Amino acid sequence: MPATALDPNTALVLVDLQKGITGLPTVHPTAEVVERGARLTGAFRERGLPVVLVRVVAGAPGRTEAQRGGGGGQFPADFADLAPELGREDGDIVVTKHTWGAFHGTDLDLQLRRRGATQVVLGGIATSIGVESTARAAYAHGYHVTLATDAMTDMDAEAHRNSVEKIFPRLGETDSTDAIIGLLG
Numbered sequence: 774m775p776a777t778a779l780d781p782n783t784a785l786v787l788v789d790l791q792k793g794i795t796g797l798p799t800v801h802p803t804a805e806v807v808e809r810g811a812r813l814t815g816a817f818r819e820r821g822l823p824v825v826l827v828r829v830v831a832g833a834p835g836r837t838e839a840q841r842g843g844g845g846g847q848f849p850a851d852f853a854d855l856a857p858e859l860g861r862e863d864g865d866i867v868v869t870k871h872t873w874g875a876f877h878g879t880d881l882d883l884q885l886r887r888r889g890a891t892q893v894v895l896g897g898i899a900t901s902i903g904v905e906s907t908a909r910a911a912y913a914h915g916y917h918v919t920l921a922t923d924a925m926t927d928m929d930a931e932a933h934r935n936s937v938e939k940i941f942p943r944l945g946e947t948d949s950t951d952a953i954i955g956l957l958g
Contacts, residue, residue, distance in 0.1 A: 784823035788897030793852030874906030892917035896924030901932035918945025
């Protein structure tokens with residue numbers, strides 16, 4: 774279902790659009806996802822709305838059956854460098870996370886509430902991991918949630934489809950980058 778409205782105090786939250794993630798093989802080309810993310814950041818900045826750029830620097834410490842790759846859990850030095858196309862600005866909020874979601878163990882909720890945000894627009898990589906975890910937490914924290922489904926991708930087609938078609942409609946509204954920018958007015 775298309776997004777119907779954006780609150781006057783809506784924040785953009787882009788998850789893990791960083792060098793170590795955008796280089797992974799994904800369902801949709803990461804260059805297109807980053808380009809749409811850059812368009813969203815530009816539109817939000819033009820209207821003086823908060824832009825949050827989230828990056829992951831480590832994984833949660835718990836044991837899992839799926840092992841992390843990359844030299845025993847060590848990431849390359851530039852792994853967390855944000856995609857330069859996003860044009861990070863001084864006024865942007867940068868959140869560094871250590872788990873899948875951008876709320877747990879970070880000051881994201883505090884940063885958003887200080888700015889009066891009542892709604893978040895989400896995009897990023899991976900749809901079923903960082904984006905979905907952040908969307909679930911945003912919903913649980915009482916934010917209206919809108920998901921820019923063409924500004925996200927995943928490493929697994931079925932996981933991406935499940936998030937977009939089954940999970941996201943239960944957490945908020947979904948739409949395209951263009952439609953969301955149109956709702957900004």
